[in-house]
Amino acid sequence: xxxxxxxxxxxxxxxxxxxxxxxxxxxxxxxxxxxxxxxxxxxxxxxxxxxxxxxxxxxxxxxxxxxxxxxxxxxxxxxxxxxxxxxxxxxxxxxxxxxxxxxxxxxxxxxxxxxxxxxxxxxxxxxxxxxxxxxxxxxxxxxxxxxxxxxxxxxxxxxxxxxxxxxxxxxxxxxxxxxxxxxxxxxxxxxxxxxxxxxxxxxxxxxxxxxxxxxxxxxxxxxxxxxxxxxxxxxxxxxxxxxxxxxxxxxxxxxxxxxxxxxxxxxxxxxxxxxxxxxxxxxxxxxxxxxxxxxxxxxxxxxxxxxxxxxxxxxxxxxxxxxxxxxxxxxxxxxxxxxxxxxxxxxxxxxxxxxxxx
Amino acid sequence: xxxxxxxxxxxxxxxxxxxxxxxxxxxxxxxxxxxxxxxxxxxxxxxxxxxxxxxxxxxxxxxxxxxxxxxxxxxxxxxxxxxxxxxxxxxxxxxxxxxxxxxxxxxxxxxxxxxxxxxxxxxxxxxxxxxxxxxxxxxxxxxxxxxxxxxxxxxxxxxxxxxxxxxxxxxxxxxxxxxxxxxxxxxxxxxxxxxxxxxxxxxxxxxxxxxxxxxxxxxxxxxxxxxxxxxxxxxxxxxxxxxxxxxxxxxxxxxxxxxxxxxxxxxxxxxxxx
Ligand SMILES: Nc1ncnc2c1ncn2[C@@H]1O[C@H](COP(=O)(O)OP(=O)(O)O)[C@@H](O)[C@H]1O
Ligand SMILES: [Mg+2]
Numbered sequence: 001x002x003x004x005x006x007x008x009x010x011x012x013x014x015x016x017x018x019x020x021x022x023x024x025x026x027x028x029x030x031x032x033x034x035x036x037x038x039x040x041x042x043x044x045x046x047x048x049x050x051x052x053x054x055x056x057x058x059x060x061x062x063x064x065x066x067x068x069x070x071x072x073x074x075x076x077x078x079x080x081x082x083x084x085x086x087x088x089x090x091x092x093x094x095x096x097x098x099x100x101x102x103x104x105x106x107x108x109x110x111x112x113x114x115x116x117x118x119x120x121x122x123x124x125x126x127x128x129x130x131x132x133x134x135x136x137x138x139x140x141x142x143x144x145x146x147x148x149x150x151x152x153x154x155x156x157x158x159x160x161x162x163x164x165x166x167x168x169x170x171x172x173x174x175x176x177x178x179x180x181x182x183x184x185x186x187x188x189x190x191x192x193x194x195x196x197x198x199x200x201x202x203x204x205x206x207x208x209x210x211x212x213x214x215x216x217x218x219x220x221x222x223x224x225x226x227x228x229x230x231x232x233x234x235x236x237x238x239x240x241x242x243x244x245x246x247x248x249x250x251x252x253x254x255x256x257x258x259x260x261x262x263x264x265x266x267x268x269x270x271x272x273x274x275x276x277x278x279x280x281x282x283x284x285x286x287x288x289x290x291x292x293x294x295x296x297x298x299x300x301x302x303x304x305x306x307x308x309x310x311x312x313x314x315x316x317x318x319x320x321x322x323x324x325x326x327x328x329x330x331x332x333x334x335x336x337x338x339x340x341x342x343x344x345x346x347x348x349x350x351x352x353x354x355x356x357x358x
Numbered sequence: 359x360x361x362x363x364x365x366x367x368x369x370x371x372x373x374x375x376x377x378x379x380x381x382x383x384x385x386x387x388x389x390x391x392x393x394x395x396x397x398x399x400x401x402x403x404x405x406x407x408x409x410x411x412x413x414x415x416x417x418x419x420x421x422x423x424x425x426x427x428x429x430x431x432x433x434x435x436x437x438x439x440x441x442x443x444x445x446x447x448x449x450x451x452x453x454x455x456x457x458x459x460x461x462x463x464x465x466x467x468x469x470x471x472x473x474x475x476x477x478x479x480x481x482x483x484x485x486x487x488x489x490x491x492x493x494x495x496x497x498x499x500x501x502x503x504x505x506x507x508x509x510x511x512x513x514x515x516x517x518x519x520x521x522x523x524x525x526x527x528x529x530x531x532x533x534x535x536x537x538x539x540x541x542x543x544x545x546x547x548x549x550x551x552x553x554x555x556x557x558x559x560x561x562x563x564x565x566x567x568x569x570x571x572x573x574x575x576x577x578x579x580x581x582x583x584x585x586x587x588x589x590x591x592x593x594x595x596x597x598x599x600x601x602x603x604x605x606x607x608x609x610x611x612x613x614x615x616x617x618x619x620x621x622x623x624x625x626x627x628x629x630x631x632x
Contacts, residue, residue, distance in 0.1 A: 051525050072531040084522035088544040097540075098530035149530070 001063060002027040002185030003048060003153055008057035010043055017043050018209040025187065030179050032188045034196035035206035041189040045155050049078050062152050077146035078155040081162060083138045085130040092126040095144045116147040136167045156188040172198055193233050205229050227354035230283050236311060236323045238283045245278045252344045255282055259318040263296035267347035271357040281350045286325040288346035295341030298322050300333045391599035398595045413596035422575055423601060426583035433498045433579060434561040441505050441557050442550065449512030450538045454524065471506035479570065486571055497571040502561055508553050515549050516542060552622050559609055580605040
């Protein structure tokens with residue numbers, strides 16, 4: 001295993017920030033911690049780096065317990081959101097800093113820095129100071145500083161959030177490429193689920209210091225364990241509608257939305273705990289809704305036309321917002337009332353605690 | 359528009375007047391120093407009527423000015439170097455290292471900043487006497503090594519360095535000395551230069567303590583030595599003034615060379631005091 005956490009917890013004074021987290025990240029894997037701001041992603045990452053002590057549990061890197069090992073001896077390198085480059089040193093010296101401290105022979109050091117610079121296309125900038133570089137270049141220097149240390153594990157804490165949107169997409173691709181090229185274990189922290197989906201081979205969704213769900217990006221997307229994960233992963237977000245169970249029919253659960261203009265949905269859910277009368281919430285992704293005269297009427301407030309796809313921002317009679325994704329049709333629907341429907345297998349059901357019922 | 363111009367004129371005139379008040383003593387000292395002693399008394403005029411360097415020659419050859427110079431330079435350099443090094447390390451520890459008693463220690467530093475040096479003079483004198491440091495460089499230097507304001511300025515500087523900078527260095531394998539000397543200090547050498555200049559000027563100009571602790575003419579620093587010129591030659595204004603001019607010379611030179619840094623330094627440390 002690249003990185004293993006067992007029952008790791010962290011308290012700052014009385015505040016419990018990480019609660020009993022266990023996880024395994026295989027060697028060479030790309031794991032992403034994702035969650036809203038303040039959920040403890042950075043804290044968890046910094047505990048793996050050794051910059052924060054654990055309040056409980058153990059951390060192992062390459063099957064060696066490093067819970068009480070100094071940060072520099074864990075074989076990890078970290079890339080910070082603010083880059084944290086040494087402003088008084090040239091790009092070369094920034095990257096060579098750790099090698100100098102490790103008393104690496106001059107020739108070897110030069111070779112390692114040049115190799116990292118080549119991978120990151122920084123060859124022409126080695127003599128410059130960080131202040132003479134663009135944001136993207138600074139980010140690459142920060143990554144280069146990590147690469148030259150040849151760490152077992154790369155740690156990234158929101159490394160792209162200071163870049164503009166275009167550069168972010170570009171750097172995202174470069175990171176994927178870099179991961180393939182180097183093959184080291186990488187852990188990446190972000191609050192942006194798109195980054196998580198595109199970079200990770202395993203995503204850990206965090207909220208309130210608890211891992212809500214872990215898994216491959218598409219598994220989380222298709223099969224979320226709870227309402228939080230369902231709502232957090234995917235853009236635009238999943239639609240949620242309050243409903244009551246009114247019975248079963250041919251293996252499907254039949255649900256009815258509340259309010260004056262109640263409408264029935266069917267969900268392919270086997271869970272026997274789903275009794276008639278239960279109050280639940282149903283979740284449907286925008287792309288699984290289609291216009292269907294027999295469906296539920298909603299009023300289109302805004303239609304966003306993106307060319308290949310359009311999003312209808314609609315409201316149900318009770319005011320619940322429903323987003324509908326459409327392909328291949330460009331008729332203007334602003335202000336109109338349309339009817340929407342979906343397939344039972346695309347209707348997810350969550351109990352009142354937000355747990356998914358399958 | 360017009361009132362604006364008049365206002366500006368008044369402000370300028372006022373500034374010039376204030377500057378003249380400041381400059382006049384210096385000018386007067388200079389003019390006096392290039393007169394002969396007889397002329398100083400016989401025909402005291404505002405304008406320089408003579409260019410006579412005999413009092414400078416007198417000062418250099420007939421007083422112990424050169425020894426005083428040596429004492430001043432020696433003690434000032436040592437005090438400055440030691441103050442800067444121990445203060446930066448103390449401030450680094452207070453700012454960056456978590457250890458029990460850290461806050462208390464900082465309070466002690468702050469408290470010692472509140473106590474005027476004069477209040478400690480008697481105790482210090484007795485202490486120096488007990489360790490046999492009267493009439494020696496050690497006696498001049500030791501009590502001047504405590505400069506809390508340098509610690510406070512350094513601490514504020516270290517406090518303001520982003521936490522990630524330190525963490526990056528820790529992950530790169532840097533220990534505390536590496537972080538202090540290879541990362542933090544080079545971030546802004548200006549602070550160190552500025553503090554060194556202010557400390558140096560302070561020690562160079564120090565009169566009260568060296569005056570107390572030194573009685574032997576061979577151990578005097580320049581400001582103390584000036585008082586001796588009087589006694590040795592009777593009232594000899596030209597000579598006193600030329601010694602004073604020579605005494606001020608290094609500081610003036612330092613100021614001219616590091617002009618911007620000195621201004622910065624005064625602003626930094628007065629920011630703390632104010
Ligand atoms: N050094 C600290 N002292 C006290 N509380 C902290 C400290 N660091 C983080 N926290 C708290 O821990 C929680 C998680 O922080 P963090 O891991 O930075 O969140 P994220 O990176 O997911 O936005 C936050 O509520 C934050 O206020
Ligand atoms: Mg964070």
